Amino acid sequence: MQEIGSGKRNQALPERVLRKERTQTVTDIGTIEQHATLPSAVEIKGHPFFLIKKETGYSLVSRICPHAGGEVEDDGDELYCPHHYWRFNRESGEGIFPPNCSLRAFDVTVEGNRLIAAYEPPTPRAMPSIPSG
Numbered sequence: 109m110q111e112i113g114s115g116k117r118n119q120a121l122p123e124r125v126l127r128k129e130r131t132q133t134v135t136d137i138g139t140i141e142q143h144a145t146l147p148s149a150v151e152i153k154g155h156p157f158f159l160i161k162k163e164t165g166y167s168l169v170s171r172i173c174p175h176a177g178g179e180v181e182d183d184g185d186e187l188y189c190p191h192h193y194w195r196f197n198r199e200s201g202e203g204i205f206p207p208n209c210s211l212r213a214f215d216v217t218v219e220g221n222r223l224i225a226a227y228e229p230p231t232p233r234a235m236p237s238i239p240s241g
């Protein structure tokens with residue numbers, strides 16, 4: 109797991125690289141080579157994430173389950189929460205079961221060969237309904 113220490117952005121990086129919300133922190137999460145195998149587990153200031161790569165580029169997804177705060181794991185086929193087995197697409201973080209609930213995702217840009225993320229510490233969301241049947 110890649111441990112990110114300070115959570116502070118390198119001051120040498122240009123401000124234009126990320127669209128950042130006021131509540132987000134920008135941090136350098138390492139080089140592309142350090143995350144060659146995806147999804148890559150990343151911990152930023154004690155908060156767990158997965159770095160993933162979508163068709164549109166890299167993303168940082170929270171590993172905190174939106175159901176009730178379990179820590180999401182990777183089984184090689186899907187991301188899943190061991191508490192009540194909610195499952196998520198390992199290439200997007202989108203919900204598989206239930207389909208209406210996805211892992212929280214944040215933009216990551218590439219600056220040279222470095223990955224720069226704007227993120228918020230994960231928090232559990234309100235429990236959505238589980239489809240019956």
Ligand code: FES
Binds near residue numbers: 174189191
């Ligand atoms: S806490 Fe993750 S499925 Fe319930």
